[in-house]
Amino acid sequence: MAPTGGVFALFIVLSSWALMKSGLSYGSDSDIQCLRSIMESVEDPYNYLNSTWKFGNNSNGFICKFTGVECWHPDENRVLNIKLGDMGLKGQFPQGIINCSTMTGLDLSNNRFNGEIPSNISKILAYVTTLDLSSNSFSGGIPVDISNCTYLNILKLDHNQLTGQIPLELSRLDRIKQFSVSNNRLSGPIPVFSKNATITEDDYANNLGLCGYPLPLCENTASKSSNTKVIAGAAIGGVTFAAMFTAIVLFVFLRRRVSMKKDDDPEGNKWTKSLKGSKGVKVSMFGKSVSKMKLSDLMKATNKFSKSNIIGTGRTGTMYSAVLGDDTSLMVKRLQDSKHSEKEFMSEMATLGRVKHKNLVPLLGFCMVKSERLLVYKHMPNGTLHDCLHLSEDEKRAMEWPLRLKIAIGAARGFAWLHHNCNPRIIHRNISSKCILLDSDFEPKISDFGLARLMNPVDTHLSTFVNGEFGDLGYVAPEYSRTLMATPKGDVYSFGVVLLELVTGESATRVTRDLEAFNGNLVEWIRQLSENSNLEDAIDESLVGKGADSEIFQTLKVACSCVLAPGPKERPTMFEVYQLLRAIGGRYNFSTENELSMPTDNGNADRLEELIVAQ
Numbered sequence: 337m338a339p340t341g342g343v344f345a346l347f348i349v350l351s352s353w354a355l356m357k358s359g360l361s362y363g364s365d366s367d368i369q370c371l372r373s374i375m376e377s378v379e380d381p382y383n384y385l386n387s388t389w390k391f392g393n394n395s396n397g398f399i400c401k402f403t404g405v406e407c408w409h410p411d412e413n414r415v416l417n418i419k420l421g422d423m424g425l426k427g428q429f430p431q432g433i434i435n436c437s438t439m440t441g442l443d444l445s446n447n448r449f450n451g452e453i454p455s456n457i458s459k460i461l462a463y464v465t466t467l468d469l470s471s472n473s474f475s476g477g478i479p480v481d482i483s484n485c486t487y488l489n490i491l492k493l494d495h496n497q498l499t500g501q502i503p504l505e506l507s508r509l510d511r512i513k514q515f516s517v518s519n520n521r522l523s524g525p526i527p528v529f530s531k532n533a534t535i536t537e538d539d540y541a542n543n544l545g546l547c548g549y550p551l552p553l554c555e556n557t558a559s560k561s562s563n564t565k566v567i568a569g570a571a572i573g574g575v576t577f578a579a580m581f582t583a584i585v586l587f588v589f590l591r592r593r594v595s596m597k598k599d600d601d602p603e604g605n606k607w608t609k610s611l612k613g614s615k616g617v618k619v620s621m622f623g624k625s626v627s628k629m630k631l632s633d634l635m636k637a638t639n640k641f642s643k644s645n646i647i648g649t650g651r652t653g654t655m656y657s658a659v660l661g662d663d664t665s666l667m668v669k670r671l672q673d674s675k676h677s678e679k680e681f682m683s684e685m686a687t688l689g690r691v692k693h694k695n696l697v698p699l700l701g702f703c704m705v706k707s708e709r710l711l712v713y714k715h716m717p718n719g720t721l722h723d724c725l726h727l728s729e730d731e732k733r734a735m736e737w738p739l740r741l742k743i744a745i746g747a748a749r750g751f752a753w754l755h756h757n758c759n760p761r762i763i764h765r766n767i768s769s770k771c772i773l774l775d776s777d778f779e780p781k782i783s784d785f786g787l788a789r790l791m792n793p794v795d796t797h798l799s800t801f802v803n804g805e806f807g808d809l810g811y812v813a814p815e816y817s818r819t820l821m822a823t824p825k826g827d828v829y830s831f832g833v834v835l836l837e838l839v840t841g842e843s844a845t846r847v848t849r850d851l852e853a854f855n856g857n858l859v860e861w862i863r864q865l866s867e868n869s870n871l872e873d874a875i876d877e878s879l880v881g882k883g884a885d886s887e888i889f890q891t892l893k894v895a896c897s898c899v900l901a902p903g904p905k906e907r908p909t910m911f912e913v914y915q916l917l918r919a920i921g922g923r924y925n926f927s928t929e930n931e932l933s934m935p936t937d938n939g940n941a942d943r944l945e946e947l948i949v950a951q
């Protein structure tokens with residue numbers, strides 16, 4: 337092994353360099369192409385655009401300084417919103433916007449655009465949540481295809497010259513909150529939107545005879561059939577919530593039952609015996625949430641680290657459940673083979689102790705004894721997502737869709753925060769359904785973040801992967817075998833696999849009936865279904881037909897964008913994944929407080945480089 341050490345060190349240096357050079361600029365040429373094409377197709381008589389839209393530069397994030405362009409991140413050329421209101425612009429709807437493929441909002445209001453709204457608009461604006469075309473001169477009909485823009489929250493088409501009927505299919509837009517078509521030349525029945533949309537008569541005013549609630553009733557049967565839709569919709573909503581509640585109750589019950597059948601395991605561990613003389617060593621705690629402890633307290637609380645207290649074993653070490661004398665529950669992680677010096681370890685702990693977010697398992701303290709490194713975490717009563725999903729047939733049944741979606745959104749929020757908002761930013765490198773733990777409310781909490789850096793480099797997952805001993809193979813992005821680099825996009829791939837587990841109910845690595853032909857490789861199975869356009873077949877049967885089919889399918893599409901993208905650059909960022917999932921779960925109001933802010937911290941990019949070099 338000895339001679340490989342030097343080679344390995346060289347490799348670390350080289351790969352860190354390569355990552356700094358390339359990994360940080362995962363912007364998108366197509367977004368630049370998109371803006372270029374808008375600029376070319378639009379007449380700009382007052383030179384609003386050509387004073388700031390300069391394409392000569394090509395630095396990371398240069399387009400983010402353009403007037404009216406908002407990016408996902410200020411140093412990534414990836415457009416979030418385009419806001420070109422009130423600029424006197426003229427021309428047809430700019431088709432080139434299709435190349436801003438992750439844009440979520442478009443505002444062209446108060447200009448002089450004309451011509452028809454494209455009939456394939458959902459292809460051009462696949463992910464928009466806000467579309468404002470008001471106060472222009474758009475003519476022709478409202479395209480039926482707008483009803484395929486499923487993420488729309490706000491649709492403003494007022495003050496144009498639109499004619500014909502409003503497509504009743506728009507009632508499929510179940511996230512609509514604002515809708516206005518006043519001051520056009522529309523007629524006929526109006527669609528019925530979800531109860532939560534605040535749409536008034538004013539939003540329909542000044543047209544050529546619209547009818548249906550909240551306007552005067554129509555005389556034909558159209559309004560009747562739309563009303564039944566609303567009632568059916570409301571009933572399905574109720575059923576979903578009842579199902580979610582039942583799922584949670586059933587779950588708590590089942591988990592209790594499992595935790596009761598603890599069989600004792602008297603077999604002492606060799607390593608704990610070697611600590612006999614050190615029982616008085618103090619456990620360092622970050623806050624005052626738990627009273628002072630010594631190693632002896634941890635030993636007692638974990639039954640001397642007995643096998644029956646093991647919650648999970650992963651690449652970074654083994655997690656034990658611990659119950660203190662005063663009945664406080666904790667989790668203790670014994671790091672595997674940490675070869676870092678005490679000083680390095682202390683400084684890592686000081687950093688990790690400050691990293692706090694609602695979707696991370698709180699690190700409460702740590703203990704260093706001889707070569708042992710023990711980390712003390714808050715207890716998560718509902719165990720790992722992996723066990724909840726796959727432990728037994730019975731329990732799998734109990735996980736209804738709303739609960740799975742809630743977990744997906746919360747976990748994505750946590751990972752997005754680690755990637756984009758946390759200081760220093762952290763690449764997790766070990767994402768699987770086993771590192772997502774569930775608290776008493778089934779709120780997901782990420783564990784193991786920041787630990788990959790504490791491992792002996794020769795034992796990190798990259799080298800074990802090379803040696804073919806890598807445990808969580810089902811989660812590793814394909815480029816690892818080539819580049820051997822940990823990147824944020826590698827995390828996105830792994831998280832995509834977790835999403836697939838949630839949607840399909842299948843394990844990422846175990847061979848089951850459907851996956852037999854694929855050696856249990858979930859992603860390959862999905863790839864084949866996708867190529868044959870049979871993607872729906874992947875959805876967990878126990879979820880189908882309960883009123884959430886479209887949400888489930890959209891989540892599956894998000895998972896596919898993470899795992900089937902041709903390369904890491906084409907994958908969405910974690911922030912994008914989070915935003916997409918949040919839009920899909922919009923109707924449940926899972927949690928609106930404490931949302932992630934749009935990352936705006938240029939300074940963090942340097943810290944990310946430091947972090948990578950530290951690995």
Ligand SMILES: *[C@@H]1O[C@H](CO)[C@@H](O)[C@H](O)[C@H]1NC(C)=O
Nearest residue numbers: 380382383384385386387388
């Ligand atoms: C913008 O375009 C106009 C004519 O199209 C030109 O006269 C003007 O110099 C341009 N401004 C800049 C800053 O390029």
Ligand SMILES: *[C@@H]1O[C@H](CO)[C@@H](O)[C@H](O)[C@H]1NC(C)=O
Nearest residue numbers: 392393394395396397398401
């Ligand atoms: C490119 O734009 C960035 C940000 O506006 C600026 O700092 C940089 O100097 C520009 N580079 C060139 C070559 O113009």
Ligand SMILES: *[C@@H]1O[C@H](CO)[C@@H](O)[C@H](O)[C@H]1NC(C)=O
Nearest residue numbers: 366369373431432433434435
């Ligand atoms: C999108 O970008 C590609 C090149 O990246 C270009 O060939 C294509 O014409 C663009 N599409 C539109 C509608 O401008």
Ligand SMILES: *[C@@H]1O[C@H](CO)[C@@H](O)[C@H](O)[C@H]1NC(C)=O
Nearest residue numbers: 431434454455456457459460
């Ligand atoms: C949308 O339709 C326009 C004209 O009808 C066409 O030029 C364009 O290629 C279409 N775009 C897509 C993505 O289908």
Ligand SMILES: *[C@@H]1O[C@H](CO)[C@@H](O)[C@H](O)[C@H]1NC(C)=O
Nearest residue numbers: 458479480481482483484505
């Ligand atoms: C909406 O999308 C579906 C699936 O892509 C397609 O079959 C349908 O024609 C679209 N609807 C409209 C009105 O274009």
Ligand SMILES: *[C@@H]1O[C@H](CO)[C@@H](O)[C@H](O)[C@H]1NC(C)=O
Nearest residue numbers: 530531532573922923924925
């Ligand atoms: C409507 O809003 C209420 C309260 O804001 C919420 O409880 C309910 O789930 C929402 N319904 C839908 C369908 O969004």
